Amino acid sequence: MGTAALLRAAGVGVGDEVIVPAFGNVDIAEAVTRAGALPVFADIDPRTYCLDPAAVEAVMTARTTAVVVVHRFGRPAELVRLHELGRRHELLVLERGETETSYDEVAQRRERAAYLDARLRGVRTPDHADGHAYQQYVVRVPGNGRPDRDAFARALRARGVDCRVPVKTPLHRLPEFRRCVTLPQTESAADETLSLPVDASLTRRDMQRVVSACNALGGLLQPAF
Known part of the structure; x- marks a missing residue:
């Protein structure tokens, strides 16, 4: 059943507010x-x-009736905290995921992700967690935000790497959903993220090309901790 139908079935309608992410998923x-x-948009x-979950709670009002949680890039959301929040405030919590893949394909993507983790320099590799299916391998290109990320992406494509910007414009910046809200993590992610290929069909030579292209650009050094 679609999201709209599920909301209607739960009695959500005119006058109600539903908290959703602004990072991608215009269909939600x-x-x-x-x-x-x-x-109503909450930060990520x-x-x-x-x-x-803390950002969700911060934007709740007396009219909030539901939260739609979207799992991103194969990494699950913090469902325990979000469902606890729903119980505490008597809210409907809906989960929406991305396209499911087979166990074998997930295993191969994880193998390719581990290869990139060990070799990439100058970009911030994804945070690791149990259950990450790597439907997309999303790195951060640090620096001056969108200009640096876009220049990095153009240079990779010129070297034959099929990289993609996962979210070009957050929903609260689109004309039909424009809101005067502060979502710093959403804005930063939209400006810095880049999806690198980890498809199961990629060969070792393909993966070497990805690493060589990224590292040849030098990138920006990650800050020392």
């Missing part, structure tokens, strides 16, 4: 609108790219 916000409710956790 559109589904809330189709149900007659108002989508920079490790998971999913809704931050």
Whole structure:
């Protein structure tokens, strides 16, 4: 059943607010609108790219009736905290995921992700967690935000690497959903993230090309801790 239908079935409608992420998934916000409710955007956790439970609680009002949690890039959201939040405030918590893949394909993607983790320099590799399926291998290109990330992406494509910007514009910046809200982690992720290929079809030579192309650019050194 679709998101709009699930919301309607739960009694969500006109006058209600539904908390959703602004980082990607325009279809989720559109589904809330189709149900007659108002989508309210909360910030993300920079490790998971999913809704931050603390940010969700911060934007709740007396009209909040539901939260739609979207798992991103194969990394699950903090469901225990989000469901506890839902129970405490008597909210419906819906989970929406990305396209499922087979066990074998997930295992191969994890193998390719581990290869990149061990060899990439100058970009911030994904945060590791149990259950990460690496539907996308998303790195951060530190520096001056979008200009540096976009220049890095163009240079990789010129070297034959099929990289992609996962979220070009956060939803709260789109004309149909424009909101005057502060979502620093969402903004930063939209400006810095880049998806590198980890498809199961890629050969070792393909992966070497990805690493060589990234490292040849030099990148920006990660800060010392």
